[in-house]
Structures are given as structure tokens and as C-alpha cells.
Amino acid sequence: MPKSAVLALDPVLLSAAKFDDEPQWLTDLRQSSWDKAKELALPEFAKINYRHWPLLEFAQDGQTNTNIPDDIQAETESYNFVSVGKTTVKSAIPDDLVKQGVVFCDLQTAAKKHAELLSKYLFTKAIKPDEDRLTAVNASLMDSGVFLYVPHDVSIKEPISLLQVQDSRQKTNFVNHNVIVTDDNSSVQVLQRTETIGDAENPASVAVEVISGPGSHIKFSSLDSLSEKTNAYFNRRGHLEKDSEIDWTMGVLNDGNTIADFDSDLKGTGSHAEVQTVAISTGKQTQGIDTSVTNYGKHSEGNILQRGVLLEKSALVFNGVGKIIHGAHGSKAQQENRILMLSPEARGDANPILLIDENDVIAGHAASVGRVDQKQLYYLMSRGLTKEVAQRLVILGFLGVVLTEIPIAAVRNQMIAMIERKLINGQRTE
Amino acid sequence: MSTLKVTDLHVSVTDEEEKTEREILKGVDLTINTGETHAIMGPNGTGKSTLSETIMGNPNYIVTQGDVTIDGESILGKPVDERARLGLFLAMQYPAEIKGITNAEFMRAAINSRRADDDQISIRSFLKELDKNIKTLNMTEEMTERYLNEGFSGGEKKRNEILQLMMIKPKFAILDEIDSGLDIDALQVVAQGVNEMASPDFGTLMITHYQRLLNYIHPDQVHVMMDGRIVKTGDASLAEELEEKGYAGLRDELGIDANLVDDDVDQTADATGNGDD
Ligand SMILES: Nc1ncnc2c1ncn2[C@@H]1O[C@H](COP(=O)(O)OP(=O)(O)O)[C@@H](O)[C@H]1O
Ligand SMILES: [Mg+2]
Numbered sequence: 162m163p164k165s166a167v168l169a170l171d172p173v174l175l176s177a178a179k180f181d182d183e184p185q186w187l188t189d190l191r192q193s194s195w196d197k198a199k200e201l202a203l204p205e206f207a208k209i210n211y212r213h214w215p216l217l218e219f220a221q222d223g224q225t226n227t228n229i230p231d232d233i234q235a236e237t238e239s240y241n242f243v244s245v246g247k248t249t250v251k252s253a254i255p256d257d258l259v260k261q262g263v264v265f266c267d268l269q270t271a272a273k274k275h276a277e278l279l280s281k282y283l284f285t286k287a288i289k290p291d292e293d294r295l296t297a298v299n300a301s302l303m304d305s306g307v308f309l310y311v312p313h314d315v316s317i318k319e320p321i322s323l324l325q326v327q328d329s330r331q332k333t334n335f336v337n338h339n340v341i342v343t344d345d346n347s348s349v350q351v352l353q354r355t356e357t358i359g360d361a362e363n364p365a366s367v368a369v370e371v372i373s374g375p376g377s378h379i380k381f382s383s384l385d386s387l388s389e390k391t392n393a394y395f396n397r398r399g400h401l402e403k404d405s406e407i408d409w410t411m412g413v414l415n416d417g418n419t420i421a422d423f424d425s426d427l428k429g430t431g432s433h434a435e436v437q438t439v440a441i442s443t444g445k446q447t448q449g450i451d452t453s454v455t456n457y458g459k460h461s462e463g464n465i466l467q468r469g470v471l472l473e474k475s476a477l478v479f480n481g482v483g484k485i486i487h488g489a490h491g492s493k494a495q496q497e498n499r500i501l502m503l504s505p506e507a508r509g510d511a512n513p514i515l516l517i518d519e520n521d522v523i524a525g526h527a528a529s530v531g532r533v534d535q536k537q538l539y540y541l542m543s544r545g546l547t548k549e550v551a552q553r554l555v556i557l558g559f560l561g562v563v564l565t566e567i568p569i570a571a572v573r574n575q576m577i578a579m580i581e582r583k584l585i586n587g588q589r590t591e
Numbered sequence: 592m593s594t595l596k597v598t599d600l601h602v603s604v605t606d607e608e609e610k611t612e613r614e615i616l617k618g619v620d621l622t623i624n625t626g627e628t629h630a631i632m633g634p635n636g637t638g639k640s641t642l643s644e645t646i647m648g649n650p651n652y653i654v655t656q657g658d659v660t661i662d663g664e665s666i667l668g669k670p671v672d673e674r675a676r677l678g679l680f681l682a683m684q685y686p687a688e689i690k691g692i693t694n695a696e697f698m699r700a701a702i703n704s705r706r707a708d709d710d711q712i713s714i715r716s717f718l719k720e721l722d723k724n725i726k727t728l729n730m731t732e733e734m735t736e737r738y739l740n741e742g743f744s745g746g747e748k749k750r751n752e753i754l755q756l757m758m759i760k761p762k763f764a765i766l767d768e769i770d771s772g773l774d775i776d777a778l779q780v781v782a783q784g785v786n787e788m789a790s791p792d793f794g795t796l797m798i799t800h801y802q803r804l805l806n807y808i809h810p811d812q813v814h815v816m817m818d819g820r821i822v823k824t825g826d827a828s829l830a831e832e833l834e835e836k837g838y839a840g841l842r843d844e845l846g847i848d849a850n851l852v853d854d855d856v857d858q859t860a861d862a863t864g865n866g867d868d
Contacts, residue, residue, distance in 0.1 A: 534687070536687045537687045537689050539649060539650070539671060539687070540683070540686060540687035540689070541687075541689070541697070542670070542671045542672040542675065543647055543648075543671050543672070543675055543680075543681055543683075544675055544680075544697070544698075544701035544704070544755060544759060545672055545675035545676045545701050545704040545705055545759070546672060546700055546701060546704050547672050547704065548670075548672065550700065550704065551672075554689075554692050554696075554697070554700065555689065555692070557691065557692070558689055558690050558691025558692040558738070559690070559691060560691070561690070561691030561692075562691070
């Protein structure tokens with residue numbers, strides 16, 4: 162089994178990650194994952210080589226800084242949940258949801274107050290702690306995160322929004338784990354926003370388990386903008402039961418190296434996932450995004466739509482993995498991965514990977530890596546637009562197929578604003 | 592008054608495959624003042640689009656000699672967007688299609704590119720202006736919400752070029768074969784749009800293969816171009832003369848050694864039936 166030279170797992174890390182008054186079952190989960198971590202291999206993602214990244218170089222004496230900056234404080238009003246590093250700044254949902262039995266709190270609170278419920282879903286259905294070294298490390302060292310549970314037949318109209326801030330004002334670990342569960346026939350929209358404050362160099366490990374019970378529906382959106390100094394590992398995993406649906410819209414807009422593993426397991430008959438990602442790489446960063454959908458259930462359907470843009474000397478890899486397991490009759494899997502490069506020094510790669518072990522299916526794929534069409538740029542500029550504005554219009558047009566699909570208007574606008582900001586910064590140095 | 596002046600312009604293009612340079616324009620002289628309407632007529636392949644694209648600043652065309660100035664200042668060193676903001680507009684023979692950008696959004700960005708950051712056009716006045724112009728051009732509001740030229744028919748693209756012209760209000764407009772692909776009704780509508788632009792602060796250079804367009808937009812001057820040069824200049828009656836003699840007739844009369852493609856040799860100027868609108 163290949164081991165990485167970057168692995169430096171000191172037992173001190175394990176005890177430092179523990180929550181105050183942590184229940185024994187959670188400590189046991191950490192310990193058993195920890196024991197396996199060293200022997201487990203790093204996950205393989207086609208064409209993404211991240212082995213030399215300091216993804217596991219955690220701070221041994223990771224400090225906690227409980228001072229909350231004013232600009233984060235100012236933003237708390239727009240979110241249901243805000244955390245900075247391990248510190249929960251805000252956690253609130255409307256009273257009527259509490260009355261209907263909705264559970265919403267940070268992981269530490271959930272482990273104590275909702276132990277039975279949390280332990281049923283935490284690292285049991287979606288992500289397994291012993292899949293690979295990165296999931297094992299997340300399970301051992303998780304130090305922040307949210308638990309959201311929506312009981313059966315409850316429909317939450319207003320989106321539940323999370324702002325999770327990596328605290329890099331000093332060497333601090335950020336091992337974040339979230340669990341979102343919808344029970345039978347319920348529905349919810351969730352927005353997860355991740356960002357970094359401070360400019361210390363730290364790794365980040367962010368996992369989200371989304372478990373959709375029978376007939377339930379989840380719209381999950383995320384916007385990631387971790388800093389240039391962060392080496393990030395994201396794992397977002399859907400576990401879909403019978404006739405449930407998850408719509409993912411993910412904006413991977415980090416400034417540093419990123420490995421993102423986005424999976425949907427279509428376990429139940431008639432389950433359905435729509436996965437849409439937008440990624441922008443700038444500077445010298447590499448972002449590798451491995452998006453997969455696995456059809457287990459009969460008549461299940463999974464569609465992947467990915468759009469990426471590269472500037473400067475950056476790299477971006479989109480893998481679209483469509484797996485159809487034997488027995489998944491009448492299932493569908495479609496995917497489209499497209500990359501646009503603005504700079505001759507950028508490196509883009511779009512790989513459809515189809516692994517189909519069933520005849521009675523409909524599957525298809527499209528992929529392309531291209532450059533901005535000079536005729537289009539000339540046309541726009543001939544009406545007076547500067548090259549920069551013309552490029553941004555062409556890019557936003559290219560990303561448009563994903564952007565227009567984002568279900569929550571506020572998220573869509575926020576995503577567009579963040580994309581523009583990242584493009585403007587990237588263009589400045591071109 | 593502003594003046595657009597082309598002096599002894601020589602332009603080459605590179606042949607991608609053979610890696611050779613070929614001279615297309617061989618010394619063009621032309622002066623257009625605001626308030627004037629000029630027409631350039633000429634057989635296919637003679638360099639009319641090359642002239643328009645070179646004035647606009649298409650980087651594929653290499654100026655080897657001569658100059659293009661606006662009010663005495665050379666624009667050859669300026670990129671296309673700067674020329675546009677100086678007041679040049681080219682209604683292109685083959686406009687690009689761009690997915691994901693709506694027509695309306697694009698026109699607003701184009702208008703705003705000419706304005707200061709603290710003086711951007713309000714959505715209200717933009718929409719009012721847009722509404723007025725689409726009525727003139729017999730276009731639907733739906734077309735302004737469609738992606739830029741995407742899936743537009745040839746005729747729709749031409750109208751859309753004129754819509755942009757009317758919204759942007761440049762000083763000088765070059766209309767490259769704005770009549771091709773239009774039936775008579777559409778041609779009248781487009782001509783009406785161009786005629787509405789008429790003002791002492793607006794000059795037009797129409798490029799056409801056929802005399803027909805000039806029945807709807809009346810030129811002050813007509814220039815005939817052959818083999819990369821302007822070979823004859825006159826008033827509107829020159830177009831009629833050309834209609835009678837055809838390009839071959841004029842070529843022989845002037846004693847020019849220029850190759851004409853077949854359809855120009857038997858051309859009767861009253862060509863019809865190429866509309867798809
Ligand atoms: N971008 C270009 N690259 C190579 N050759 C070109 C290019 N544009 C025009 N030409 C050539 O220049 C000549 C003149 O073309 P053009 O200016 O389009 O003529 P017109 O508009 O009068 O029909 C033609 O032989 C054409 O093939
Ligand atoms: Mg032409």
C-alpha cells in the first residue's frame with residue numbers, strides 16, 4: 162500500500178481534536194479511525210497528483226483563537242450557522258422548525274444531546290471512516306461541523322445557510338464534518354459557505370454527508386473560497402434512498418490547491434442526483450475535482466454538469482465518473498465536463514470515466530477543453546468592451562448553463578459576484 | 592464635424608496554410624465626414640470587408656503602408672475596443688454568436704463602456720431606448736433576451752447589428768453588406784433604422800455588392816472598388832451606371848486588369864432572391 166511521506170500523525174493531534182465532555186462512542190470512532198489511518202492508502206483520482214501536498218501537515222499544538230473579527234460578526238445575520246475554526250459563533254433556526262422536530266446544532270452539541278440520532282448517520286451511510294486515509298483522518302480529527310436532521314414530512318421553505326470559516330490567523334487545524342439528513346418525504350435547501358481568514362499556511366479537511374431518506378428532496382449549494390495558503394481536501398457525499406433526490410450546485414473557487422471528491426450513491430430505486438459544479442483556477446494553484454455518481458438502484462438517474470475556467474499558470478482537472486452497478490435496470494447516467502482556458506500556460510483536463518456493468522441503461526458523456534474564441538472576443542470588443550470585460554462576459558456565458566440552474570437566487574448572485582472577483586484578480590496579473 | 596480619413600492604405604493577410612502574405616488592399620484613399628453617407632460597391636473578393644475590418648481594427652489584417660485617422664489622429668496603433676469608444680462601429684458581415692450572454696445585457700455593457708463608472712445608463716432609460724428601437728426594426732422583445740446572435744437567422748443577425756448601431760450611436764458606422772440575406776420588406780425596415788440615425792454628427796459607409804440597397808439609403812458619394820483599389824468615385828448616379836454596365840463593363844471601360852468571379856461578370860444589379868428572412 163502506498164504511503165505518503167507527508168503523513169505525520171502524532172497522537173497529540175487526536176487528543177487535541179476531542180470535544181469537551183465528548184461521549185465515549187465518538188471517542189471510540191475517532192480512535193478506531195486513527196488506528197487504521199496509517200495503513201490506509203491515499204485515495205486515487207485519475208490524473209490528479211496531489212501526493213506531495215501537505216494535506217496532512219497538521220499543527221501539533223493547534224491553537225484556538227476565540228476572537229471573532231468584525232466583518233464575520235457583521236455577516237452572522239445572513240446565516241443560520243457561523244463558525245470560526247472550532248468556535249461556533251451562531252446556531253439558530255426559526256422556532257416553528259424546532260417545534261416540528263428539526264435538529265440543528267454544531268457537531269459537539271449533537272454528539273452529546275442527540276447521540277442516538279447522530280451516531281446512526283455519522284460515518285455510517287454516506288462516508289465510511291476506513292475508505293482511505295483522508296476519510297480516516299477526517300473521522301479521527303473532526304473538530305467542527307453541523308448536524309441537521311429534518312424529520313419525516315417536514316418541508317423547510319427557507320434555505321438553511323452555513324458559514325464555516327477556516328481560521329488561519331495562526332497555525333490552526335480545520336477538520337470540518339457535517340451531517341445532513343432528511344427523513345421520509347421531507348425537503349430542505351442548504352447552503353454551505355467556506356472561507357479562510359488570516360494568511361497562515363494550514364491544511365483543511367471538509368466533509369459533508371448528505372443522507373436523503375425515502376421520497377425526500379435536498380437542494381445543496383456550496384461556495385468554497387479557501388485561501389491561497391490552504392491545501393484543501395473536500396469530500397461531499399450523497400447517500401440517496403428510494404425515490405429521493407439531491408440537487409448539488411458547487412462553486413469550487415478556492416485560491417489554493419484543492420482536491421475535491423464529490424460523490425452521489427444512488428442506492429434506492431428511483432433515486433435521482435443532479436450534480437453541477439463550477440470551478441475557477443488562478444495563479445499557480447491546482448484544483449482536482451473528482452465527481453462521481455454511482456447507480457445502484459433500479460430506475461435511478463444521475464446527471465453531472467461541470468464547467469471550469471483557468472487563468473494564469475493554474476491547473477484544473479475535472480473527472481466525471483459514472484458507475485452503473487449490475488442490476489440497476491433502467492437507470493440513467495449523463496455527464497458533461499467542459500473547460501475553458503484563458504492562458505497559454507494553464508493546464509486543463511476533462512475526463513469522462515464510464516464504468517457500466519448493466520445493459521439496460523441510458524448513459525452518455527461529453528467533454529471538452531478549449532480556449533476563448535478570438536472571434537467572439539473581437540466581436541464584443543468591437544462594441545467598445547475592454548478585453549477584460551469581454552473575457553468576463555464570455556466566461557460568464559460559458560458558466561451560464563450551471564449558473565442559471567442554481568435554485569436559490571441569492572446563492573446564484575453570490576456565486577456570480579465571487580466568480581467575477583476571482584476573474585478580476587486573475588486578470589490583473591495576466 | 593468629425594472626419595474619418597483613409598490614406599494610401601495597403602493591407603495584407605496571411606494565408607494560414609501556405610504561411611505567405613498576400614496584399615489585398617493596394618492603396619485606398621477615402622474621406623468621410625460626419626453628416627455624409629458613402630457607399631462602396633465592388634465585386635466579390637475585391638477587399639471591401641478587408642477595408643472595413645482594417646478600419647475597425649481586426650488583428651488579422653496587417654497594414655503595410657498608409658494610415659487611417661480620425662480628426663487627424665492615427666488610430667492604427669489602437670486596439671479595436673479603443674477605436675469603438677472613439678466612435679467607430681462596424682456592422683459585420685458575419686457577426687459572432689455567443690452563448691450565455693443575452694443581447695440586452697451585451698448592449699447595456701457596450702453603452703456603459705463609453706460612460707464613466709459613476710454615470711452608467713439606468714435600466715429604465717436603457718429599456719426605453721431599446722423598446723423604441725426594436726419597434727423601428729420590427730423586432731420582438733423576446734429577441735433581446737435571447738443569447739447574442741445564437742441561433743439567429745441571417746436576416747435576424749443583420750437586424751441585430753442595426754439594433755446595436757441604434758443603441759450605441761457611434762460617430763461613424765461601416766455597414767458591411769447589411770443588405771445580403773434580406774428580403775425587400777426586411778431591407779426596408781433595416782434601411783429605416785439606418786436613416787433614423789441621420790444627423791450632422793453621424794457618418795455612414797455602406798458596403799454593398801448590389802445597387803438595390805441604395806434605393807433605400809441614399810448615398811452622397813459612391814465609390815467603386817476593384818482589385819484592392821477605389822477605381823471610380825461619383826454621386827448616386829454612378830450606382831445606376833454600374834447597374835447598366837455591370838462590373839465587367841466598368842472594368843473594361845477603365846481598362847483595369849482585375850479578375851471577376853463568374854456571377855459578377857453576368858451580374859445584373861437588380862439581384863433578388865437571396866433573402867432568408
Ligand atoms: N482573414 C483573412 N485571411 C485570409 N484571407 C482573407 C481574409 N480576409 C479576406 N481574405 C481574402 O482577401 C480577399 C478579399 O476578401 P474580402 O475583403 O472579404 O472581399 P469582399 O468583402 O470585397 O468580398 C479574398 O481573396 C479573401 O479570400
Ligand atoms: Mg465582404
